[in-house]
Structure formats: C-alpha cells, structure tokens
Amino acid sequence: MGKDSRRKGIEWRAAGWMARHPAMTTAPAVLGTSMVEFGPVTTASVLAGVGAAGLSWYRGHPATFDRHAAPWMRAFRQRWVRYIGRRWRGLMIDCEFGRENRRTGHVEVPRLLRVRSASPSIDTLYIKPLRGQSFKRFQDAQDELAMALRADALGVTKVKPGVIALTVVRGNPFTDIVAPAEIPADAADVDLSAIYMGEDEHGNDWTEPFIGGKHLLVCGATGSGKDSLIWNPLRAMGPAIRDGLVQVDFLDLKGGMTAGSHRQFFHRYADDPDEGLKVIEAFRDDMKATQRHLAAEGLRNFTVSRETPFRLLMIDELAMMTALGSSGTTRAAIKLMAEVMTQGRAPGFGLCAYVQEPTKDIVPVRDLFTGRVCLRTTAENHPDMVLGEGMRQRGALADEIPADDEHAGIGFRVDKYTRRPVRVRAGYATDEDISELVRTCTPDPASQSNVIQFRRDEDTDEDEQAA
Numbered sequence: 001m002g003k004d005s006r007r008k009g010i011e012w013r014a015a016g017w018m019a020r021h022p023a024m025t026t027a028p029a030v031l032g033t034s035m036v037e038f039g040p041v042t043t044a045s046v047l048a049g050v051g052a053a054g055l056s057w058y059r060g061h062p063a064t065f066d067r068h069a070a071p072w073m074r075a076f077r078q079r080w081v082r083y084i085g086r087r088w089r090g091l092m093i094d095c096e097f098g099r100e101n102r103r104t105g106h107v108e109v110p111r112l113l114r115v116r117s118a119s120p121s122i123d124t125l126y127i128k129p130l131r132g133q134s135f136k137r138f139q140d141a142q143d144e145l146a147m148a149l150r151a152d153a154l155g156v157t158k159v160k161p162g163v164i165a166l167t168v169v170r171g172n173p174f175t176d177i178v179a180p181a182e183i184p185a186d187a188a189d190v191d192l193s194a195i196y197m198g199e200d201e202h203g204n205d206w207t208e209p210f211i212g213g214k215h216l217l218v219c220g221a222t223g224s225g226k227d228s229l230i231w232n233p234l235r236a237m238g239p240a241i242r243d244g245l246v247q248v249d250f251l252d253l254k255g256g257m258t259a260g261s262h263r264q265f266f267h268r269y270a271d272d273p274d275e276g277l278k279v280i281e282a283f284r285d286d287m288k289a290t291q292r293h294l295a296a297e298g299l300r301n302f303t304v305s306r307e308t309p310f311r312l313l314m315i316d317e318l319a320m321m322t323a324l325g326s327s328g329t330t331r332a333a334i335k336l337m338a339e340v341m342t343q344g345r346a347p348g349f350g351l352c353a354y355v356q357e358p359t360k361d362i363v364p365v366r367d368l369f370t371g372r373v374c375l376r377t378t379a380e381n382h383p384d385m386v387l388g389e390g391m392r393q394r395g396a397l398a399d400e401i402p403a404d405d406e407h408a409g410i411g412f413r414v415d416k417y418t419r420r421p422v423r424v425r426a427g428y429a430t431d432e433d434i435s436e437l438v439r440t441c442t443p444d445p446a447s448q449s450n451v452i453q454f455r456r457d458e459d460t461d462e463d464e465q466a467a
Contacts, residue, residue, distance in 0.1 A: 031043070054069070057069065062204075066204075067417055067418055070120075071118060071119075071418070071420065075114075075115045078115050079112075079114075079115040083112055088109070088112050089109050091148050092109035092110055093107065093109060094148060095144050095148050096141070097109060097129075097133065097141075108130055109130070110127045110128060110130055110133065112127055113127060114126050116394070118394055118422075119201055119395065119420075119421075120201065121172075121201065121423070122168070122421075122423070123167075123168045124166070124167050124393065124394055124395060125165065125166040125167075126159065126165050127164050127165075127166065128162055128163060128164075129164060135156075135158045135164060138156050138164055138166075142154055142156055149166075150170065151169060152169055153397050154166060154167065154168055154169070154400075155167035155169075155393070155397045155400065157392065157393040159393065167394070167395055167397060169395070169397055172406070172407065172410075173201040173423065174199070174201070174410060174425040177428050178199045178427045180228070180231070180232055180235055180429040180430075181196040181197075181232045181233070181236040181429075182196075182235070183236075183238040183239070183436070183437060183440065183441065185239070186239055187240045187242070187243045190236065190238075190240040190245075190246075192210050192240075192246075192310055193209045193210075193211055194207040194208075195207055195232075195236045196427070197233065197426055197427065198228070198409065198426040198427040199424065200422050200423065200424045201422065201423040206413070206424045208233070208371055208413075209371070210312065211304075212345060213344060213370065214350060214370050215350055215352070215368060215369045216352040216369065216370075216371040216373070217355070217358070217363065217366065217369035217371070218352070218353070218354045218372075218373045219354075219355050219357075219358045219372075219373070219374050219375065219377065219385075220356065220374070220375030220376055220411065221356055221375070221376050221378050222356065223376075223408065224375035224376040224409075225375055225376075225408045225410070225411070225428075226354045227258060227429070228409050228427060228429050229354070229373065229375075229426050230258065230314060231429035231433065231434050232427045233352075234248065234437060235433065235437050238437050238440065238441035239441060240310075241441050242440070242442065242443050242444070243443075244309060245304050245309050246309055246310045246311075246312065247267040247312070248265075248266050248267055248312045248313075248314060249266060249267050249268040249269070249279050249311070249312070249313045250263075250266040250268070250270075250313075250314050250316070251269075251279060251280070251313070251314065251321065252269065252270070252271045252316055253271065253272070253273065253316055253318075253321065254316060254317050255271060258316045262434065262435075264442055265438045265442050273321055273324075273326070273330075274326075274329060276315075276320070276321055276333070277321070277329050277332055277333055277336075279313075280313065280321070280337065280340075281332075281336055283311065283313050283336075283349070284336045287311070287339075287344060287347050290302065290308060290311075290347040290349070291346070291347050293308070294308070294346070300346060301345075301348075302347050302348040304348065308348060310348045310350070311347075311349045311350070312349075312350050312351075313340070313351045313352070314351075315353045315354065316354045317355065318354065319355055319356065319362045321333040321337075322334055323361055323362050337365055337368075338365050338368060341365065342368065353369070359385065366385070372413070373412070374386040374387050374411050374412050374413075375398065375401070375410070376398055376399075376403060376407065376410070376411065377398045377399045378399065380392065380399045382399060383396040383397070383398045383412065383421075386398075387412060387414050387421060388419075394420060395412075395420070395421045395423075396421035398411060408428075409426035409427075410423065410424070410425045411423075411424060411425075
C-alpha cells in the first residue's frame with residue numbers, strides 16, 4: 001500500500017470532531033473543572049438553579065421561551081438523537097450518497113454541518129456534499145430523501161457553493177379547524193394592535209397589528225384560504241366598524257364574489273378596476289384631508305375617534321389593479337397605493353392586499369408591505385418573494401402544502417423578533433359567521449357624519465383659497 005492508502009488515525013479524527021463540535025467538547029471540561037475547583041455540592045446547586053430558572057421561564061413566559069430557547073434546544077436534541085453520526089451515515093448510504101475512497105477503502109458520506117429547528121415540526125439540515133456531487137443530484141433524489149427522513153415535505157436549497165440545505169417538514173400541527181375570530185362585545189374591546197387571525201403551530205393565538213403603518217400582503221393560490229384572512233380581521237374589528245371608529249373600503253375584484261352580497265357593510269365598495277381606481281383615489285384624498293386636519297390641530301399622529309377613524313382599504317385580487325387592468329388604470333393605482341403606504345402611518349390609513357402571484361409584475365410595491373403572509377402557493381420561489389429571501393430554506397415550504405380542505409388556511413408568517421418562519425392557520429369563517437358580522441356590525445351612516453363634516457370643511461377652505 002502507498003503512504004496515502006491509510007485513513008487518519010483515530011486520535012486525529014477525534015480531534016477534528018472535537019474542533020467541529022466545541023460545545024460537546026467544552027461542556028464536560030467545564031463540568032469537570034467545576035467539580036474539582038468548587039466541589040460537587042456547589043456544582044450540583046448551580047445546575048439545579050439553572051434548571052429551575054429554565055423551568056420557571058418555560059412555565060411563566062411560554063411565548064418568549066418558545067421564541068428563543070425552544071428552537072435551540074430542539075436543534076440540539078435533533079442533532080444528537082435523530083441525526084447522530086451512525087444514523088446520518090446510514091441514511092446517506094441508503095440513499096446512494098455514499099462513495100468509497102479508492103485509496104483507503106472507507107465509505108465517505110456528505111457531512112452534516114449543523115441543524116436548525118425553527119418549529120416543532122420543521123428542521124433545516126445544512127450539509128456539505130462530497131466532491132463531485134451536484135445540487136441537481138440532491139434535487140433528483142428528493143423523494144428518496146423525504147422517505148428516508150420520514151418527512152411529509154422536503155425542500156432542497158442551494159445555500160452557497162459547497163453547502164446545501166434540506167428543509168424537513170413532519171406532520172400537520174393543525175389537526176382541527178381553527179375557529180374564526182369572536183366578535184367583541186363592545187368597541188372598547190377591539191385592539192387594533194393585535195387583531196386575531198387564527199392560531200400558530202404552538203397553539204397560541206395568531207394576531208397581526210393593523211395600526212401604526214402596518215400594511216398586509218397575503219399571497220395564496222386558489223382555494224388556499226385567503227377569504228378567511230379577509231373576514232377574520234373584520235370580525236375582530238366589528239363593533240369598532242359599527243360605531244364609526246374604523247371605516248373599511250373594499251375592492252372586490254373577483255366580480256363581487258367575495259363580498260358582493262354584503263356591500264352595505266363597507267364605507268366604499270367596487271367590483272371592477274375602473275370603479276376600484278375611484279375608490280383608491282378617494283381613499284388617498286381622505287388621507288390627505290386627515291393630514292391637513294391633524295396639522296391644523298398641531299398633532300403628529302391620529303387618535304382613533306369618530307372624527308379621525310382608523311381607515312382600512314382591502315383589495316381582493318390585487319393583480320386586477322396592478323397588472324391586468326388597462327395601462328392607465330394600473331399606473332394610477334400603483335402610484336396611489338404607494339402614496340398611501342408611505343404616508344398612511346400618522347393619519348391612520350392602512351392597506352391589505354390579497355394576491356395569487358407575488359411577482360414584481362403583479363406586486364410592484366411589494367417592499368412597502370410591512371406584514372406578509374404566505375399561504376399555499378404553486379411555485380417554490382413564491383415563499384421567498386412574499387416573506388423574504390431565504391425563508392423557504394428556513395422552513396416556509398408553502399409550495400409543498402397539499403391542496404385539500406384539510407390544509408386550507410395553513411401558511412407561514414415571519415416572527416418579527418427572530419425572523420424565523422412560523423406555521424399558522426387562519427380561523428375558518430363560514431357564510432353564517434360572515435352573515436352574523438354583517439347583521440350585527442353594519443355601520444350606521446350617521447356614525448360617519450363627523451369625519452365627513454371636517455373633510456367638507458377642508459374642501460370648502462380650499463375652494464375659498466382658490467377663489
């Protein structure tokens with residue numbers, strides 16, 4: 001045998017393993033040093049204190065524990081239980097990713113670099129392929145890898161040269177249909193900073209802020225559950241809409257199929273692009289009038305009241321206003337929407353848009369939407385377009401969500417603190433739930449008299465100045 005025919009000695013392989021996994025190396029050393037320096041009683045007391053603090057955190061503030069500590073603990077457990085060396089090696093060999101080293105006769109496999117676990121059902125495995133193994137080879141073996149990893153869905157993403165990410169999704173945490181938002185008893189119970197939308201995969205309420213310059217983009221294929229993300233927030237705001245503290249303009253650009261029979265519920269309503277442009281323009285004009293009113297009062301931000309209500313514009317099927325209408329209509333609509341989204345925070349004007357295809361041609365003002373939800377999509381690049389670059393790699397496999405009733409309303413949003421994708425499910429609003437909202441919360445035209453009056457006063461002042 002030549003000098004290159006033998007493997008490295010076990011001591012060198014052990015040293016390399018220790019260098020690649022410093023936490024597993026230093027933990028026993030720190031524990032041993034503590035036992036020698038401080039004694040077993042002190043060491044045990046410190047460990048007990050750390051455990052008690054962790055348990056208190058877990059029990060006392062589950063939201064922050066699930067956000068910060070749980071992903072790290074899950075990743076550590078998965079790395080050293082599910083994907084430990086022998087298991088990983090056997091899996092790679094079974095899927096024909098092993099290769100015999102001609103010099104040593106040792107079978108080499110792609111190295112598992114690290115594991116991330118954004119949620120209880122989503123793992124992201126970062127691996128280093130062997131020399132000569134291509135990204136396409138992993139894509140072609142996607143079904144075999146999914147079966148070997150016992151995954152319901154598997155995504156294969158190229159992270160950078162020499163590193164591939166396997167995103168593994170197991171199970172459906174939403175075994176039951178999520179109830180729709182309850183209609184609050186009174187307008188005082190409406191919290192515009194936390195409007196109920198459904199549940200997340202941890203079983204917590206999923207809420208979104210609608211005030212403070214928040215503009216929501218919802219993307220989903222036909223039948224994915226977008227309608228529930230229209231009616232849930234409206235139910236959660238119901239009493240405030242009835243009392244004139246919230247006013248909603250609605251563009252029903254699916255020919256009136258979403259809300260045509262309930263148009264009396266909305267402040268303004270349109271079901272075709274030409275009329276929709278008039279609604280958007282009037283919405284922008286109302287924003288300008290509110291800005292002038294607040295400036296005249298010496299105020300920098302609005303306060304929710306009948307005189308200055310929170311204004312919301314909802315556009316169902318945005319593509320009809322931005323790409324599929326006449327060129328003049330689409331150009332004007334895009335400009336007006338951009339104006340609202342860049343200036344709407346202080347006067348209290350927000351926009352929600354619902355779309356099937358999130359490309360720049362369809363949503364040219366995509367970056368102005370501060371909140372985004374991605375339901376089931378038809379293309380693997382859509383999750384990154386909606387949620388941000390790299391979100392599919394980190395677990396947002398919206399294109400792998402099955403197109404059936406069992407998975408309707410399921411999608412992903414991004415946690416604002418950790419920037420990890422979180423699986424969510426919208427509350428299912430039935431026709432009866434929608435009828436209940438319209439029956440109990442349709443606003444009285446008299447509730448809008450104050451805001452209409454000050455806008456008329458503004459228009460009168462402008463006319464006098466022009467004269």
